Amino acid sequence: MIGLNEYLILSGILFSIGLVGVLRRKNLLMLFFATEIMLNSANIAFAAISGHYGDLSGQMFAFFIIAVAASEVAVGLGLLIVLYKKQGTLDLDNLAVMKG
Amino acid sequence: MENLLYIALFAPLVGSLFAALFGMTPKNLITGFVTSGLLFISWLASVLLLIHVLSHGTVSANMMEWIGAGDLTIDFGFAVDAITAVMMVVVTTVSTVVHIYSIGYMDHDKGFNRFFSYLSAFVFSMMILVMSDNFAGLFIGWEGVGVCSWLLIGFWYHKADVGTDVNPSISPSWAANEAFIMNRIADLGMLVGIFLIYWNVGSLNYNVFFDAIPSLDNGLLTSIGIALFIGAMGKSAQFPLHTWLADAMEGPTPVSALIHAATMVTAGVYLVIRANPLYDAIPNVAIFIAYLGTFVAIFAASMALVNRDLKRIIAYSTLSQLGYMFAAAGLGAYWVALFHLAAHAFFKALLFLGAGNVMHAMHDELDIFKMGGLKKVMGGTYLYMGLASLALAGIFPLAGFFSKDTILEVAINEDTYIIWFTLWVTAGLTAFYSFRQVFLTFSGNERYKEIGAHPHEMPTFVLVAMAPLAILAVIFGFFMEPFNEFVTTILPSYEMSHETHHIAWFFIIITTLIALSGIFYAYKKYASGLIRDKELESSFVYRLLTNQYYIPALYNNVIAKPYKEISDMLWNKVDMKIVDTTVDGIAHFFFNNGDRTRRMQSGNLSHYLNWMGFGAVALMLFAVIASMIG
């Protein structure tokens, strides 16, 4: 039987994968993916807890997040393309123009 | 009478300011005449005041309030009683003579006008010192004479420093600073005395304080007495603050005559005499003063024995005579101290002015080994200096005989035989060194020819100006009885016991004998010429004495040099290396940390994200720990 715990464990694993990706990957595109994974892990947790308590607001929140993530990806990918056209790379180590 | 008092006080100030107007212009005789004239007026006013005080008692005047703060009120208040009147007459007499003398003496000096300005300013300060009716006013005069003395010792400020082997006083400006600083050390003692009086009596007025003495605790009175006497020690150059006096001879000779013989250095004696009710109440301190005075008397006389410098010999004799005065005052014979003070002022000023004549004649040469035989060209000066030296040696019937013999008599009367014996020996030494100096200067072979000097006598008016002092040096002793009666209206009278009266003649004879033998020995040894005794001059004692018991060297090595070194060390090591570096260190700590953490801002998004993750974990951990703790 798949219960709440399993969902939450999945969500935790996904979040960790995303976090490691955010911390370790150097490619901006990969960072995006990693953030998406983290957002989705949160969605899973929201949906699972919503189902567990029978409260719809959690699922509603998951929809919100999906919507926000979608628009964010749209804007973010646009920016990435511009950046790539300008710099010829998406590697973070080569993009340190704000060095203090 | 108040007007007379103000005239006596302010005439010198007016003269000083007048001369100061011409301070930066070339020599103008008018400054000399005006200041001398005003001094004469001041003298006249002082004499009239003396006569008035003689018949009517104390004259007092309150000019205005000076300082008022909290409960403290200090007025410019003046009171002329018998002591003050005597001091005023002595001061103005000597000053007037010295002023007139200086017109001749400073004839060729560039700073002629300036000199008279300083000299009159000194007289003004001295008048404040003796006329004030409170300790604060005394302190004004006290410091005022100190500054004038600084200005006058350093009068020839343009001379460069030389080593102590060439000139033991290094340079006039060095000697001036030394005198000022030494005096300041003593002034601190005096200030402490003033503070003690204020906080325990509530007023600095002499009379209020003296009236309160019976109600004050003995320990307190002792502290006050010691503190005030420390002040007196500085001004009167008592051991161990004596070194400045000999160095002060760098000043022009009239200055030495006026300040460093007749007036300023006696201020300390004046203070002790003035504070007689205090010292009567604390016999322990008084007897200490007497012993210290006795010690200084013989100590200074011993240094005078071997010195070759004309003025320094007289300076040491001044020191020695100040010792006599303190001995008398300490033994309770205040009027005798005052009498010796006055007598000494006259004959010592005369002696100095005579030395000034010699110096003038010898083109500022002071070494008596290079003189000799001057009596042929300087008969008048010889006469004056001979007279003054006889008075100093205490030969009947000159002034010094009466005053010095009375002091010795007091010592017998008090059964302080150590004091008597020491002073008795000192009398012999005094006679010897005075006449050693006279004979080496005026008799014997004419050694000055070797250094190519062409001595000449001073102008006649200078010699005439000195006459009043000579006359006083001769006749002043005969006024001892009236003097006694006059000053003991204020001072406690001092009566010799019957036994002392009986044997007094005996002591007079043996004192005169030792003085005469001193003179005789000097005559035998030096009158026919100078024969140098190499063996004696290289002996330890001789060198000890010529080097002033190595005390100046000691002060230099133990106080002056370490002070300079510690100061340098404090500045270079402590202030710059510790205090300031700590401050800069704190600043650098923040700066360096900022500089180091600046690297976090690498501009690399990945690094930022790592830091963010790290921060989030740290915050979470913190929250967890905080919730676990409580």
Add this chain to the structure above:
Amino acid sequence: MDNILSILIFFPAFAGVLGFIVDKNSARAYGISVASIEFLLAVWLWMSFDGSNGSMQFVEMLPLVPDFGISYYLGVDGISLFIVVMATLMILLGMIGMSIEKDIKNMIISLLFLEMTMVGVFLALDAVIFYLFWELSLVPMLYIIGAWGGPKRVYASIKFFLYTFIGSLIMLVGMLFLAYLYHDVTGTWSFAITDWYALVLPIETQIWLFIAFFFGFAIKVPMFPFHTWLPYAHGQAPTIGSVILAAVLLKMGTYGFIRFSLPILPDASVYMITPVAILALIMVVYTAMIAYAQKDMKQVIAYSSVSHMGIIMLGVFAMNSEGISGSIFLMLSHGVVSGALFMLVGVIYDRRHTKMMSEFGGLASIMPKYAVIFGIMLMASVGLPLTIGFVGEFLVLLGFYNISPIMTIIAGSTIILGAVYMLSLYKKTFFGEVTNDENKGLKDLNSREMYSLVPLVLIVVWLGVYPKPILEPIDNSVKSLVSFMDKKAQTQEAKDIIVSPKKEEGK
């Protein structure tokens, strides 16, 4: 003129703003006339001041932020009056004697702004206004040192700024805490100092507050060991900067102690006498020795300033009206004398572009007028009776003797040590032979320098002989301050140490 205090504060600032449109060539004349008017206003204030009344006069009150009790609150009493007069005088004379040609207009404007802040500090009776002017005064000074100073001017000015700024931040915390306490007790907010006077606080709190205020004031004074910014600031500042710094800015610190620490925290002040006095004694002796070790004339005078400020601190903590009146008088006399000495050093620096004593010698024969004025100021600096320097020093030592005889004797060594370093400076510079050929052609004081120095000489003598017109109003205010402290003090120890004058004020 009801608003005389506001006019005094803002007239120079207003004139400073107008100064931007003044032509560069007439900037100096403009500055001098503004400063003269300001000085005359200050004198007018003095003349219409009732000297026999020890309380606040010419009070102005205008609520600014009523919810927090912040108001524009000014007033003057005997303690602040003469510091204001002295500040305006020193600005005026400093401007007259100023020899700067570079960016003269900016200098004049900075000075006028500085004048506003200085006058403001001494007239403010609201802590916020006080703090405002206190901090603002740093800005023009930073600019004056940083723009017209010597080779290490940037280091010196930043050190000056940051050091004093950090101190005043701690003081600000103290002020806020005090206001909070006031709110706690009374239920209303107030930053008025006179309201704070009424606050009776527990001893523990008082001590914490005292320490907070201490940092702000002590760094400004500057007390040992916070004094090291001062020699740098003086060493690098132009003459006018040093004059103002020594004459007025340092006095803010000691004034702060009298205005805040003593009446608001009487018990803590008494409790802290010994530590403060020890620091003050170190200041007196230690910096006097350092002054003796200096090779640069200006540094000698800078360190001597610290030494004299130590005496002033002792007077403040003498806790009797003799000592406190003396210390306020000494603030004035030190302002006049050290200001004059810095001007005098400036005179020789303008001629030779060096201040090293070894470069000089025998100046008395070449520049007699200069030597005379320097000599008079020197004597005032070492506290010769009948000069301005004596009165304050004497009263301070006299007052503090009641607290501790031993400490007074140590502090009294200032009359010896002061003589040592000043006389050795004078000897090295003015006496002896003229050894350096460059000095032979030096010109004596010109008329501009005479105009700026002679008034100071006259003041030195006048107030030395007859200090009463100034000392009396000061003393009346101080007497009411001391009586107030005595009444307010809670511990018996404090009551014993604070000596109320027997004579009541105004008599």
